[in-house]
Amino acid sequence: MASSSTFDFIIVGGSYAGLSAAMALARARCRVLVLDAGQPRNRTTPHAHNLLLHDGDAPADLAARARQQVAAYPTVQLLAARATAADQLPDGSFRVSTAEHGTFAAPKLLLATGMRDELPPVPGFAECWGTSIIHCPYCHGYEVADQPTGLWMNGETVAHMVAMLLNWTRELTVFTNGPATFGADVRELLEQHGVGLEETPVASLLHTGAQLDGLGLADGRALPLRVLYAKVPWHQGSDLPAQLGCEVDEMGLLRVDDHNQTTVPGVYALGDNCTMMHQLANAIGVGNRVGGTLSRNLILGRTLPVAA
Numbered sequence: 568m569a570s571s572s573t574f575d576f577i578i579v580g581g582s583y584a585g586l587s588a589a590m591a592l593a594r595a596r597c598r599v600l601v602l603d604a605g606q607p608r609n610r611t612t613p614h615a616h617n618l619l620l621h622d623g624d625a626p627a628d629l630a631a632r633a634r635q636q637v638a639a640y641p642t643v644q645l646l647a648a649r650a651t652a653a654d655q656l657p658d659g660s661f662r663v664s665t666a667e668h669g670t671f672a673a674p675k676l677l678l679a680t681g682m683r684d685e686l687p688p689v690p691g692f693a694e695c696w697g698t699s700i701i702h703c704p705y706c707h708g709y710e711v712a713d714q715p716t717g718l719w720m721n722g723e724t725v726a727h728m729v730a731m732l733l734n735w736t737r738e739l740t741v742f743t744n745g746p747a748t749f750g751a752d753v754r755e756l757l758e759q760h761g762v763g764l765e766e767t768p769v770a771s772l773l774h775t776g777a778q779l780d781g782l783g784l785a786d787g788r789a790l791p792l793r794v795l796y797a798k799v800p801w802h803q804g805s806d807l808p809a810q811l812g813c814e815v816d817e818m819g820l821l822r823v824d825d826h827n828q829t830t831v832p833g834v835y836a837l838g839d840n841c842t843m844m845h846q847l848a849n850a851i852g853v854g855n856r857v858g859g860t861l862s863r864n865l866i867l868g869r870t871l872p873v874a875a
Contacts, residue, residue, distance in 0.1 A: 592858045614626075
């Protein structure tokens with residue numbers, strides 16, 4: 568096992584938040600290990616949007632360039648490895664185990680482990696996810712505006728999402744995939760704005776490649792559709808926070824303070840796993856801020872005298 572003196576920081580997750588933090592730390596000459604399993608949440612998305620200077624670029628290309636730039640710093644080590652376990656050692660440092668490269672330790676641990684989307688087991692859904700089945704109008708709504716659009720969602724929060732989506736399209740149908748669980752006020756909102764409501768369960772998603780063509784319903788009907796927004800359940804993308812005892816909130820997100828420290832001192836979270844702002848620009852910004860703050864704390868701790 569590498570000793571805790573080998574690295575100042577271990578970052579688990581080498582996507583946008585993790586690499587942004589790694590760069591900020593590297594430029595402060597901190598010793599950083601980045602462990603990445605190569606399964607980013609947006610791996611099925613062909614284009615990144617709402618990202619200044621890179622609007623429309625492929626996320627895979629952006630990530631590859633980011634890795635290349637971070638790897639150029641000699642104090643950073645990037646390892647393609649899945650972190651399988653984490654715990655705290657008696658000296659206070661954190662040990663992370665991997666299947667591929669053994670174990671490593673560092674005084675501070677940054678979790679950029681993301682979230683995992685739970686896709687419904689409906690034929691065709693996974694194939695279209697991230698391409699013509701999308702989750703965020705700010706990320707993808709501009710490109711599909713004014714097209715016949717579906718919303719796969721149920722519950723009272725349908726009202727909020729419908730109110731948002733009407734900004735991008737007036738041809739909108741809500742698919743509840745079973746009996747609607749919202750009240751009369753939501754139904755009235757849909758009727759008022761001409762939003763369709765389909766409660767028949769969805770049997771399959773008809774598609775050509777990753778492009779949605781329509782929804783096949785359980786009663787045999789096929790409704791043509793090119794765009795579908797879907798709010799699917801999610802959970803933490805890694806078991807490491809739970810292993811370390813990090814608390815989550817009612818949304819399943821890691822609880823963090825103003826400096827993105829979790830409820831476990833010395834463990835920090837950044838990216839999708841601790842915020843509802845699931846955009847690349849936010850991940851990059853948070854990573855840079857956390858990396859800058861932690862490097863400054865480390866530098867000052869080494870150079871300034873400690874008061875008695």
